Amino acid sequence: MNILRRDFHVRTADGVxxxxxxxRPRGDAARVPMVLMHGTRIPGLSEFDLPVENGSLAADLAAAGHVCYIVDARGYGRSDRPAEMDLPPRPTRPLCRTIExxxxxDAAVDHLRRATGRGRVALLxxxxGATCVAMYAALHPEKVSHLVLYCMVYGGTGDHPTIRIGSQWDDPQRPGRFNQKKFGNYTFNGIELLEKHWDEQIPIADKTAWRDPAxxxxxxxxLLDGDPTSRTRTPPTYRSPNGMLEDLYIMGATGQKLFHASQIYCPVFIVNPEYDALCRDTDMExxxxxLYHAPSVIHWRAANCTHYLLLDRPERGRNEFLARVDEFLR
Structure with a gap:
């Protein structure tokens, strides 16, 4: 595949x-440029540019003519981390909230707009991370051409089956607030957690028939490469700030919205996999x-697909996702 990659840093308005x-493609890049934003625990390359066949959504989008910027949010991957993350976790405020x-x-969007000469870019x-880019589109509608929201959480209902009042995420002394005493400012994550979550969603016994072991x-x-300290611990773990986790709790348990979708003025494509427990039909409804100001809204309920369909075997939803996104972005 004739794809070019380049790693660099930009600085945000608050100096991070x-x-x-x-x-990007080596040749023509005539399609709308795109910014790709990761989710709660893992940095951008882990989701969007794995060096294995069918492991890079960014490469597939680039092959179709898009220039893609994969972002590591503050506190993740190769970006600056708050100084507190060099100290042991503490039961203090979760670091790096979604609004931050x-x-x-914004720093990635502005750089991409300047680099491509385009006034607006698409966000995925x-x-x-989908909540974050949707919030961004509500704050800066003049900069956003399209939204692709994959396994999103909005906060329209407070009926999440696992992230709810009374769950481990809830403060037992003050129900309705994030359990800061237990989870604190940041987390050490074991690399087996995502694989276990993935296994639980695959509805067949032979997991290798659903996803490539590679x-x-x-x-x-x-995940380990995304944290320079990961291999200094036994077993290896990688760090992630808990700000997005607190926001996930607020939306899932209490039904509070972090923003209002009426502020979005671009076409929206929502991807809601059947076996994903994070994105729910009730919330997306x-x-x-x-979204009454969006000129078009597509809500794809991806049947027989997991939360990880972007990394599953192509016939398990990935190919259909690529085709639908390509049509949407056209």
Whole structure:
């Protein structure tokens, strides 16, 4: 595949160095440029540019003519981390809330607009990363041409089955507030957690028939490579700030919205996989109702697909996703 990659940093309005990987075609890049935003726990390359067959959404988009910027939000991957993350975790405020991360998106968007000469760019986000780019589109509608929201959470309903009042995420002394005493400012994550979550969603016994084992290996390596301290611990773990987790709790448990979707003025494509427990039909129905200024809204309920369909085997939803996104962006 004739794809070029370049790693660099940009600085946000509040002075944070944010890591970006540019993935672009060697030749014509006539399609709308795109910013790709990761989710709650893992940095951008782990989701969008794994060095294995069918592991790079960014490369597929670049092959179709898009210049893509993969962002590592503050506190993640190769971007600046708050100084507190060099100390042991503490039961203090969760670091790097979603509203702060919109500044990182803004720095990437402005750089991409200047680099391509385009007035507006498309945004794609995964999980709370989708919430983040939708919030950004509400704050800066003049800069956004399209939204692709993959496994999004909005906060339209407070009926999440696992992230709810009374769950481990809830403060037992003050129900309705994030359990800061337990989870604190940031987390050490084991690399087996995502694989376990992935296994639970695959509805067949032979997991290798659903996903390539090489994809799991590539994901593990990317997670460890995304934190320079990961291999100094036994077993290896990687750090992530808990700000997006607190926001996920607020939306899932209490039904509070971080922004209102009526402020979005671009076409929206929502991807809601059947086996994904994060993005829910009830939540997305409220979101769609609030999107009354968007010129078009597509809500794809991806049947027989997992939260990880971008990394599953192509016939397990990935090929259909690529085709639908290509049509949407045209």
């Amino acid at each position: 160095r944010i890591a970006i990987r540019e993935v 991360i919109t500044r990182d998106v 986000g995964w999980g709370v 994809m799991v290996t590539a994901l593990r390596n990317a 409220v979101f769609c109702e609030d």
